[in-house]
Amino acid sequence: MTAAADVPSPTPTAPSRSAFGAAFDKGFEILCFSAATFLLAALGGIVVSLAIGGWPAFQTFGLNFFVSAEWDPVQEIYGAAGAVTGTLVTASLALLFALPLAFGIAIFLVELCPPLLRRPIGTAVELLAGIPSIVYGMWGLFVFAPWFAKHVQMPIMMSAEPGTLWEKITTGVPNGAGILSASIILAIMILPFIAATMRELLLTIPAQVRESAYGLGSTTFEVVRKVSIPYVRTGAIGAIMLGLGRALGETMAVTFIIGNAHGFPTSIFASGSTIASTIANEFAEATERLHAASLIALGLVLFLITFVVLALARLLIGRQANL
C-alpha cells in the first residue's frame, strides 16, 4: 500500500497515483468484506442445509429425538441422546486429561526449559498436532487398546469389589475399547493444540513483568500462579475451547476405539458412540430416507453443541476482558 492511499494528500504532483490508490483501496475493502461475508454465507448455508436435511427426523420424532437413546435402523426409530452423551462425556474427559499436561508443557517450555531442549520439545508438540486422526485411530486400536486392557483396565476390573458402584462403572469388555480409551486418545490429540497456543500466550508476557516478579523474590511457582496465568487467562480459555471444539468433532480416531454401541454408556470401560462416530459409521450406507435424515439431524445437533461451547468461551473471554 502506498503512503498516498493511507494519508489523503491533495498534492497535485501525483494525482493519477492517488486516484489509483483510492480505487484500489476501495476494491481491497470490497474484497475483504466479501471474504468475511462469504464465510458467513457458507456457515449459514451449512446450518440451513443441515436443518432441511434433518427435518424429516425432527418432524417424525419431535422432542424425542433429543431425549431418546434408542437407535434402531431396522425399526426406523432414532434418538440422539446416546450419541450426545457419548460426545460430551468423551470430550470433557479428554479435556480433563489434556489440560494439566498442556499447562505443564507450556510452562516448562517458557519458564524452565534449558534453551537446548526448547526447540526439540516445541517441535515435538507441533508434530503431534500434524498426525492425521486416522493414524491415532489405528494406533489406538492396535497398540494402545491391548496395552491399556492389560495394564489398566484388567487390574481395575479385577480389583473392584463385587456389588459396589465402582464395580458397576468399571465393567466392560476387557479389550481396551470403550469410553475411557477414546477419551485418552482424544486427550493426546488435543494436547498439542492447547499446549502450543498456551506457549505462544505465555511468550507474549513482557519480560519486564516476569522479571519484576522474580526480582521481588517470587519462586517460579509463584510467578506462574500469580503473574503468568492471570496475565494470559483470557487467551487460555480460548485455547481450551479450541481444544474442546476439536474433541467434540473428532471422528476417525474415536470411531476406531470407542466400541460403537448406541445408547447411554453404562461404565467408563463400556462401549459408546459419539455424534461424529455415528455419522461416520452409518452415513455411507444409509439408504432409508429417515436414517439419512436422522444422521444429518445429528450433524446439526453437533453443530449446535460446538456453537454453544464457542459462545460460552466468547462470553467468558468478554467477561474477563471487562474486569
Place this chain on the structure above:
Amino acid sequence: MYRKIVLGLAACLALSACGQKSDPQGAAAPSSSAQIAGAGASFPAPLYAKWAETQKAETGVALNYQSIGSGGGIKQIKAKTVAFGATDKPLKPEELQAEGLAQFPTVIGGVVPIVNLPDLQPGQLKLTGPLLADIFLGTIKKWNDPALLALNPGVKLPNLPITVVHRSDGSGTSFLFTSYLTAVAPKWASVGASDAVKWPTGQGGKGNDGVSGYVKQTTGAIGYVEYAYAKQNGLPHASLQNAAGQYVNPTAESFSAAAAGADWSKAPGFYLLLIDQKDPAAWPITGATFILMHKAQADAATGKTVLSFFDRAFSTGDAAASELAYVPLPAALKAQVRASWSAIVGPDGKPVFTPTAQ
C-alpha cells in the same frame, strides 16, 4: 528454514504437475479412450479396480469407480450422476421398477464367523444358525454353554464369557449376516436384517479391520468378516451347518455351490440372497454384489461401454477375481445376466449392447 520448506514444496508440486501432464502423452490409448464413471459398494471395489486396470491396457476404456458405499451408489445412480451404481444390498424388484433401474450381480462373496479361542483350529468349532443367533442376541453368554458343548464334543471350550463383535459401520456384510440370522432363527426377528441394526450386545468395530482387530485382541470373542478378508488374513473361522444339515467351511467351492444351486430365473432383477441354500456343499451366508443401471440410457454409447466392460470382465476376469478371493459367477448365471442386458435400451429403444460371445 521455512523458505527452504516452501521451496521444497513448490518443487514437489512442480514435479508432480509435470508428471501428470506427461502421463497421458506417454500412454497412448490403444483404441477408444472412453471414460465411465461408477460409484457404490466398497466390497467389490478392489476387484473393479483390478478389472479396470486390465481393461484400460487392453481396450483403453477407463473406469472411474468411487467406493463410497452402497447407499451412496444407490443415491448417485438415482440422481444419474454416474453411469452405474454398485450395491451389496440388492434393490427389491418394486423399487427397481419405480426408478426404472436394471440390476445384475457381478461377483459372489460371503460372510464368515471368526472366533478367538485358545488352541482352536480353523473350522474346528461347529455352529448352527440358531446358535449363532443366540450368541449374537446375548442369550448364550459363555463358551462352555451346554448347547455349544453338545454340538462340539471333543473341542475344549473354556469357561469364558463370549464377546460379540459386529460391524459398527453400515455395510453389506452386516446386511448379509443379519439376513441370514433372520432366515434361520425366528428369535432374530426382534432385531431384523439391515446394513446397520440395533445390536443387542457386543462391540462394534469399524470395517473388517476393526472387527478382526477386536476379535484378535479379545480372547473369547466372536465376530464376522467378509470371506475375502478372512482368507487373506488367515483368521480362524467357525464351520456352519447349512440347510442340508452339513457342516461346511467357507471356501471358493462352497460359495460357488450356493450360487449354482439357486434358481435365478425366478428372481426378477436378480433379487436373490444366496442365504441358506439347499445344496449340501453350499456355504449358508453367501451373497452377490450388484450393479445398477438405468434401463433407459440417455446416451447409448455410455451404456454400451459399461456393459461391454462387464461383458469382458465376465469373459476374462475370473482369474483376477479368484486371486483376490472373490468367487466368480457360475457360467449359467453369467448367461442369464447377459440375456438380461437386452432390457437396457438407448434413446432409439434398441438394446445398447448385445453380447457377442456365449
